[in-house]
Amino acid sequence: MTTADGRTIGIIGGAGWLAGALLRPALAKSAVRADDVILSSRRPEVSGFEAWPSIRTTTDNAELARQADVVILSVRPEDLGGVEADLSGKLVISVMARMPMAEIARRFGCARMVRAMPNASAEQAQSFTPWHASAAVTAEDRAFVASFFGASGIAREVPNEPDIDYFTGLTGSGFAFPALMARAMIEHAIENGVAPDLADVAVRQLMLGAGTYVSVSTQNAAEIVKEFVDYGGTTAAGLTAMIDRGSDAVVKAGLDAAWKRARGG
Numbered sequence: 001m002t003t004a005d006g007r008t009i010g011i012i013g014g015a016g017w018l019a020g021a022l023l024r025p026a027l028a029k030s031a032v033r034a035d036d037v038i039l040s041s042r043r044p045e046v047s048g049f050e051a052w053p054s055i056r057t058t059t060d061n062a063e064l065a066r067q068a069d070v071v072i073l074s075v076r077p078e079d080l081g082g083v084e085a086d087l088s089g090k091l092v093i094s095v096m097a098r099m100p101m102a103e104i105a106r107r108f109g110c111a112r113m114v115r116a117m118p119n120a121s122a123e124q125a126q127s128f129t130p131w132h133a134s135a136a137v138t139a140e141d142r143a144f145v146a147s148f149f150g151a152s153g154i155a156r157e158v159p160n161e162p163d164i165d166y167f168t169g170l171t172g173s174g175f176a177f178p179a180l181m182a183r184a185m186i187e188h189a190i191e192n193g194v195a196p197d198l199a200d201v202a203v204r205q206l207m208l209g210a211g212t213y214v215s216v217s218t219q220n221a222a223e224i225v226k227e228f229v230d231y232g233g234t235t236a237a238g239l240t241a242m243i244d245r246g247s248d249a250v251v252k253a254g255l256d257a258a259w260k261r262a263r264g265g
């Protein structure tokens with residue numbers, strides 16, 4: 001793909017799930033151009049880009065690095081040792097969890113680096129993607145990063161690299177934590193006699209309505225909860241019971257555990 005300023009970009013791990021989820025919205029919204037996309041993977045067959053036949057693929061990361069000005073690292077952290085490429089002089093964008101910039105610099109000899117943490121809603125263009133740039137990253141690099149990740153949701157630059165570890169737990173987990181709430185609600189409905197398929201569709205629609213409302217409301221989440229508690233109805237009875245049983249502490253304990261894991265704990 002060629003950026004607005006004419007640079008060529010390659011994605012190492014380009015056949016993977018996240019690479020496709022990020023790239024397809026970027027292509028669809030013309031944040032990048034297919035003609036110059038280079039994707040690498042271990043297997044020669046790459047699927048999911050049939051609508052963009054001019055995208056090139058390779059199994060040779062060194063060749064990708066020779067052709068690309070911007071290299072996106074999208075392999076699993078445990079597979080990074082198998083990536084051999086000279087990335088000195090490139091803008092290197094890592095979407096890998098638990099991989100510090102210092103380690104990427106040590107392995108690949110790069111200085112212009114961005115660490116970003118998209119989530120699994122990228123394919124629906126609903127990711128929240130924080131990103132942090134090293135000191136050597138230029139204004140043009142920043143513009144590309146904002147445009148690329150902005151195509152798959154909302155992207156925000158964050159001031160410190162440790163922020164990325166924090167957001168790995170908070171938003172990198174995507175819809176997993178809300179899904180836990182949905183699971184408990186569906187289980188409760190079934191335990192109380194609701195047919196499983198009816199419980200499933202009811203809670204799916206509830207989550208859609210909740211997500212839409214929370215995302216567009218002029219009230220923040222605390223104000224929404226307070227308003228329902230103050231109203232004093234059925235919802236207040238449920239919320240108060242959940243809060244009194246430690247719902248906030250349970251969620252925060254989960255976020256603490258995810259954050260600790262993201263820091264390498």
Ligand SMILES: NC(=O)c1ccc[n+]([C@@H]2O[C@H](COP(=O)([O-])OP(=O)(O)OC[C@H]3O[C@@H](n4cnc5c(N)ncnc54)[C@H](OP(=O)(O)O)[C@@H]3O)[C@@H](O)[C@H]2O)c1
Nearest residue numbers: 013015016017018041042043074075076079082096097120
């Ligand atoms: N999935 C998410 O929601 C999410 C969210 C935030 C961050 N991340 C991060 O994104 C990264 C990728 O995750 P993913 O879910 O996309 O994993 P994935 O589907 O397993 O994709 C990883 C890809 O890397 C390729 N690969 C492995 N070693 C390679 C090598 N030496 N050269 C070229 N390609 C190689 C694999 O190719 P083969 O299939 O040919 O083996 C695979 O297609 C991870 O570091 C993860 O922490 C993921």
